[in-house]
Amino acid sequence: MLISLAQNVVSGILVGALYGLAAVGLSLTFGVTKFLNVAHGELLMLGGYASFWAFTTLGMDPFLTLPSTIVFMVLIGALLYKLLFSRMVKLTEDVKVKNTMLIAFGLSLILQNVALRLWTADDRSITTSYSGVALSMLGVRLPVVRLASLVVAFVCLMALHLFLQRTYTGKAIRATVEDWAAATLVGIDIHKVYLESFILGALLAGVAGALVSVGYSIVPTMGLEWTLIALVVMVLGGLGSIMGTFVGGIILGVTQSVTSYFAGGTYREVVGLLIFLLVLVFRPQGLFGTKQG
Amino acid sequence: MLEIEGVDAFYGDLQALWGVSLRIEEGELVALIGPNGAGKTTTLQVISGLLPPASGRIRFRGHDVTRERPDRIVAMGISQVPEGGRVFTGMTVLENLELGAFLPEARRDKAESLKRVFRIFPRLEERKAQRAGTLSGGERQMLAIGRALMSKPKLLLLDEPSFGLAPLLVEQIFAMITEINAQGVTILLVEQNVRAALELTQRAYVLENGRIVGQGSGNELLSFESVRRAYLG
Numbered sequence: 321m322l323i324s325l326a327q328n329v330v331s332g333i334l335v336g337a338l339y340g341l342a343a344v345g346l347s348l349t350f351g352v353t354k355f356l357n358v359a360h361g362e363l364l365m366l367g368g369y370a371s372f373w374a375f376t377t378l379g380m381d382p383f384l385t386l387p388s389t390i391v392f393m394v395l396i397g398a399l400l401y402k403l404l405f406s407r408m409v410k411l412t413e414d415v416k417v418k419n420t421m422l423i424a425f426g427l428s429l430i431l432q433n434v435a436l437r438l439w440t441a442d443d444r445s446i447t448t449s450y451s452g453v454a455l456s457m458l459g460v461r462l463p464v465v466r467l468a469s470l471v472v473a474f475v476c477l478m479a480l481h482l483f484l485q486r487t488y489t490g491k492a493i494r495a496t497v498e499d500w501a502a503a504t505l506v507g508i509d510i511h512k513v514y515l516e517s518f519i520l521g522a523l524l525a526g527v528a529g530a531l532v533s534v535g536y537s538i539v540p541t542m543g544l545e546w547t548l549i550a551l552v553v554m555v556l557g558g559l560g561s562i563m564g565t566f567v568g569g570i571i572l573g574v575t576q577s578v579t580s581y582f583a584g585g586t587y588r589e590v591v592g593l594l595i596f597l598l599v600l601v602f603r604p605q606g607l608f609g610t611k612q613g
Numbered sequence: 614m615l616e617i618e619g620v621d622a623f624y625g626d627l628q629a630l631w632g633v634s635l636r637i638e639e640g641e642l643v644a645l646i647g648p649n650g651a652g653k654t655t656t657l658q659v660i661s662g663l664l665p666p667a668s669g670r671i672r673f674r675g676h677d678v679t680r681e682r683p684d685r686i687v688a689m690g691i692s693q694v695p696e697g698g699r700v701f702t703g704m705t706v707l708e709n710l711e712l713g714a715f716l717p718e719a720r721r722d723k724a725e726s727l728k729r730v731f732r733i734f735p736r737l738e739e740r741k742a743q744r745a746g747t748l749s750g751g752e753r754q755m756l757a758i759g760r761a762l763m764s765k766p767k768l769l770l771l772d773e774p775s776f777g778l779a780p781l782l783v784e785q786i787f788a789m790i791t792e793i794n795a796q797g798v799t800i801l802l803v804e805q806n807v808r809a810a811l812e813l814t815q816r817a818y819v820l821e822n823g824r825i826v827g828q829g830s831g832n833e834l835l836s837f838e839s840v841r842r843a844y845l846g
Contacts (some may be wrong), residue, residue, distance in 0.1 A: 491704070505693050507764055
């Protein structure tokens with residue numbers, strides 16, 4: 321019993337790292353642009369398919385497909401931003417949240433249906449020669465692909481952290497999150513910052529999708545579930561804290577996994593939404609966020 | 614250096630500026646005074662490109678900048694210190710100053726500009742690793758001015774730099790503003806602290822209800838009847 325509980329906690333941590341990665345992308349885009357991109361889950365789905373097809377048609381190792389998936393997501397992100405979201409920049413904040421949510425909702429339906437047309441409704445997953453390999457520690461199984469995914473997710477977030485802290489572009493993004501008008505007054509072109517953060521969000525979603533396709537499975541309709549997960553984790557971690565969001569993802573993963581152990585799989589999603597509500601009521605700034613002054 | 618001609622500006626349907634015209638010559642220190650809600654901040658927003666005017670023209674060193682993008686206006690040499698400073702509180706003092714030198718040309722001379730800012734505001738050098746949110750009101754104002762100087766502006770727009778500061782600090786800040794002006798930076802100073810502003814500046818404009826209602830040298834305006842009545846009691 322103890323071992324199977326431990327197994328569930330470990331599985332929760334492994335999937336939670338991907339939740340965190342997905343949520344950091346959404347949170348970054350939202351923090352900078354105040355665009356509520358509810359098509360974030362679909363971007364994740366596209367990243368998953370990009371990786372899947374690179375693996376299937378070119379025979380590339382799934383972890384080596386990440387660079388090409390990243391390039392693909394940068395292009396997709398730039399295209400969607402220019403086509404759909406760039407017009408929303410000038411709106412006031414509340415109108416912007418509403419309008420971008422509507423646009424993104426439409427976009428999610430379009431992307432889902434295009435993916436269904438192109439790739440059918442079948443579940444797909446990348447199976448490599450080492451897919452079945454697992455380390456065993458005290459009776460707990462650690463599948464290597466999921467373990468590697470956790471490492472990749474962590475490395476991505478550290479890289480993002482360093483990018484935001486050390487580079488001029490990163491500092492411009494942080495300045496825009498804090499006070500876009502003051503950022504404008506030091507000469508930052510906020511249209512460019514918006515574009516960059518939208519692309520970063522798409523890129524992080526794509527990497528998360530690629531990792532999902534290798535450790536789990538992907539399907540054209542997976543987007544909504546992932547958008548909800550990312551929203552819950554974003555609220556749980558609190559805006560503006562990358563590590564907080566990552567830890568928030570792991571907390572959600574573990575909670576879901578342990579809940580389905582005790583109460584059965586049907587309660588997995590319910591517990592996530594319950595956490596969402598509890599955090600909103602009792603700690604609206606998130607577990608790791610700071611109160612906005 | 615800066616010429617504003619007949620500028621009208623609106624917030625939605627509400628007209629905030631009515632045919633505002635003013636000129637600033639190179640090297641001057643000019644004040645824009647007036648009561649709360651007169652349109653002083655709005656005038657600065659229009660110059661900085663944050664609020665495009667409905668009509669009228671703004672020229673800076675011979676170029677039309679009327680509907681130019683805010684970041685382009687900074688690049689041309691106009692830098693604004695907004696009301697309350699609005700420093701980036703989550704970042705360190707040094708990061709704030711680095712962001713002041715965001716544009717390529719300013720970035721090239723960053724080290725030199727930093728030395729200059731630290732010479733004018735030694736306090737900032739002592740606190741450079743601290744988060745800006747932990748600074749006192751006066752220090753934040755110094756940081757905001759320092760950040761604006763990092764872009765190597767030719768024209769500095771200051772919005773109420775004395776607001777909320779103790780009298781002794783106001784004196785210090787004003788002394789620093791005079792020094793910055795003496796180093797060759799043209800300054801447009803928006804102030805509610807009218808007596809102090811008029812003593813400091815060579816020339817001032819009086820703005821009321823979105824219109825320029827008077828202008829003259831500091832001493833002329835100190836004896837200007839409506840200014841005396843309205844601001845000096």
